[in-house]
Amino acid sequence: MRLLLDPKNEELADILNTLLTDNIDITAREVARRHSTLKNPSAFTRNEARSALIAAAQAQQQGVRKIVAGGGGAGSLQDQAAGYRQDIKRLEAQLTHMVAAHAGLIRAVQMAGGGPALERFWRDYKAVGDAVHSLSAANAERPVTHLPLRVVKMSDGTAD
Structure with missing residues (x-):
């Protein structure tokens, strides 16, 4: 060899x-x-x-x-960037809808009796909350990030 x-x-x-x-x-x-x-x-x-x-x-x-x-490499990068921008816009719109929905739910709870009514509601779903924690889906070590809410004026003049 x-x-x-x-x-x-x-x-x-x-x-x-x-x-x-x-x-x-x-x-x-x-x-x-x-x-x-x-x-x-x-x-x-x-x-x-x-x-x-x-x-x-x-x-x-x-x-x-x-x-x-420019035979597809650079063009595809531009297409990818455009796709990412569309995804960002879609996610921002989804976030806005989620924040509005949560604000509406909080408002509904306030109108239905506040904290005590919410407590009565969650008694029936305690098992669900426990299952979420047991799966580590809700991380207790990392606090929930609070997003700034925009004040939306309702047609009757009240703020939501």
Whole structure:
């Protein structure tokens, strides 16, 4: 069994990085031209590890070139950003609706008798609350974040 020259492929990795940085086509022949000891392209194509390193660098180079050319890479990033902005708007609207719904529920509880009425209601659902805590769905160590409520004026002039 022959000993491999450059067994860790450190020089090959340096050459591949240089070719990527300088935007020079990555081929086994180009790598062989630049390598100090391995001057035959077949030394790279017949060795699985070296061939895999060259193939990975070629794929990376194609990806970079595709993004630079605008052939889907940059456009898809813009599409993703637009999608994220839409998701943010949808979530903000959902949050606004949830805050309004909670404010309405609090108002309803106040009108139905306040704290004692709420206590009577939750007696029937104590098992549900206990199950939530046993599943660690409600983290007792982390306090609930209170969101600022916007005051909404009702048509009768009262604030909600």
